[in-house]
Amino acid sequence: MTTVLLADDQALIRAGFRALLDAEEDLEVVGEASTGQTALAQARALRPDVVLMDIRMPDGDGIEAATALLADPGLTATKVIMLTTFELDDYILDSVRAGASGFLVKDTEPEELLRAVRAVARGDALLSPSVTRRLLARLAAARPAAPRPAADIQALTGREREVLALVGRGLNNAGIAARLFITPLTAKTHVSRIMGKLDARDRSQLVVLAYESGIVTAGSAQDDGPGR
Known part of the structure; x- marks a missing residue:
């Protein structure tokens, strides 16, 4: 319940x-x-x-x-x-x-x-990843926040930074898996580890962190189609 x-x-x-x-x-x-x-x-x-x-x-x-x-x-x-x-x-x-x-x-x-x-x-x-991406891209562009401390992002592996970028662009686990040629379960594991390292509660916060860290910008977020 x-x-x-x-x-x-x-x-x-x-x-x-x-x-x-x-x-x-x-x-x-x-x-x-x-x-x-x-x-x-x-x-x-x-x-x-x-x-x-x-x-x-x-x-x-x-x-x-x-x-x-x-x-x-x-x-x-x-x-x-x-x-x-x-x-x-x-x-x-x-x-x-x-x-x-x-x-x-x-x-x-x-x-x-x-x-x-x-x-x-x-x-x-x-929200669907694509809707979250478009909304937060507009808001982040209008009111940019202070950059995320570099130490937080440096705790991520190269692969985890790739995954964070794709989360920020609105891709779900299946979309991330297809883009990186990994299984959806592996993508989910990466996302969970990233959330732990960055002390994020959910994917919505990861989208924000992707913008704040500079891994994703409002312009680059438009590169991917919705709903992947």
């Missing part, structure tokens, strides 16, 4: 999400919060598998709450999905950098919401 905490200042949004999630046999809403501080307190008390966190809330917004939550050593197993009204919200990149697994717009289709919660609970990427 995957447990979910809903954090949104609109009661109607929370009620709709609860009805949808609780109707599924493998999903259970264990709590609700209407402010950032309440969301953080609820997460610490309930330790849910997934938190659906609104970006804009009173008393500590969703970014602040997610940053504190994901830095809490007692909540390392909890994943966060940020909720936003606008697909290109300026705060999305900050959310992923803080450790959130990605984002959803609030008017997303019910099937997409369910798929996203299950995917994040499994530790998979929330």
Whole structure:
């Protein structure tokens, strides 16, 4: 059973999400919060598998709450999905950098919401790699971050740097395997090792790190077609 905490200042949004999630046999809403501080307190008390966190809330917004939550050593197993009204919200990149697994717009289709919660609970990427790539390329180009410390990247082997570059360009494990002439299982192993070395929670963070390290640039990300 995957447990979910809903954090949104609109009661109607929370009620709709609860009805949808609780109707599924493998999903259970264990709590609700209407402010950032309440969301953080609820997460610490309930330790849910997934938190659906609104970006804009009173008393500590969703970014602040997610940053504190994901830095809490007692909540390392909890994943966060940020909720936003606008697909290109300026705060999305900050959310992923803080450790959130990605984002959803609030008017997303019910099937997409369910798929996203299950995917994040499994530790998979929330968005399709191509969508993540295009979004973060635009945001990174608009607001570049400080470069990732070289020591972090130097911990990677040559092959791992190749794999990180392909993750940053939006390829999934099968696409990476085809590009490097390895098996999908080997590609998955490389990705897992990279996540461990760079202290990344999921592939969404690896995409950000690929840009921040300079391994992938917004221009080079356009070289690969979507959905590979």
